[in-house]
């Protein structure tokens with residue numbers, strides 16, 4: 001056996017801790033650990049209370065511009081995790097076995113004998129935690145850890161808010177409606193003009209004759225730029241209302257050779273001399289689309305490469321999207337401007353499980 005360069009000093013003798021020799025101190029440490037787990041549980045409950053009682057927009061002046069909800073959720077969840085961490089450290093320091101051991105180097109593989117020894121050590125370690133004979137700690141720890149699932153549930157709930165019928169109607173449907181309004185102090189019933197299609201950002205209505213074969217235009221309903229013409233209160237197309245209406249109504253216009261179009265069932269009159277209109281919102285998870293392959297009339301979504309055939313009812317030809325792009329039926333008004341015949345005839349935006357998709361009407365997109 002080669003001589004060791006330095007004499008092995010061995011392990012110092014084990015020094016018992018106060019909690020090893022004094023049952024009173026041991027009991028006190030046990031209660032401290034349980035109290036810390038209890039504080040964690042209270043913090044988690046406060047997290048849930050804060051989530052349901054504080055509005056996201058609330059501010060506490062002492063935190064400047066930080067929202068009350070944000071501060072409360074962060075603080076309570078942070079404390080819940082902190083108390084669990086401190087409890088585990090205290091448990092290990094004061095109550096679990098603290099015998100130092102020497103582990104000799106050994107081959108990477110484990111001999112059967114080593115495995116048995118490891119299992120035996122694990123068993124000893126488990127017994128030294130005292131979890132079997134300390135039901136107070138065990139139960140409080142289980143309670144604190146189980147309650148940590150509550151934040152996960154409430155946070156996941158926010159991811160799953162379902163849109164209900166909010167995507168079934170867009171402001172394109174305002175055109176052509178009969179409404180009652182007040183003109184010169186008198187209540188009258190009027191028909192709202194069909195909604196003109198306007199260029200995005202600048203709001204100029206688009207003449208069908210403006211578009212050349214191959215042109216692709218991002219468009220919006222004219223009401224967002226000229227609400228009075230459609231008897232809409234300007235406040236309905238300002239601020240957050242503007243953002244909501246704009247995101248739902250965003251449109252792609254493309255002009256192609258009329259003979260290239262294969263109209264879907266019931267869509268023979270949905271284009272104007274080769275000009276077709278589709279929702280700009282991808283039916284996969286809602287990215288805005290505008291990458292056009294001119295020769296194939298395919299529209300490519302940059303997010304996950306879903307590809308839609310604009311010459312064939314917006315059907316999916318590639319990628320993860322499960323539904324065709326919704327098509328907007330269009331025509332021209334008496335001045336030659338492109339207008340929507342009606343609203344979209346199906347919900348816009350990404351798929352969601354409660355969405356009612358009518359395969360008889362729109363065909364199978366497989």
Ligand code: FES
Nearest residue numbers: 282284301304306
């Ligand atoms: S959002 Fe368009 S492919 Fe995923």
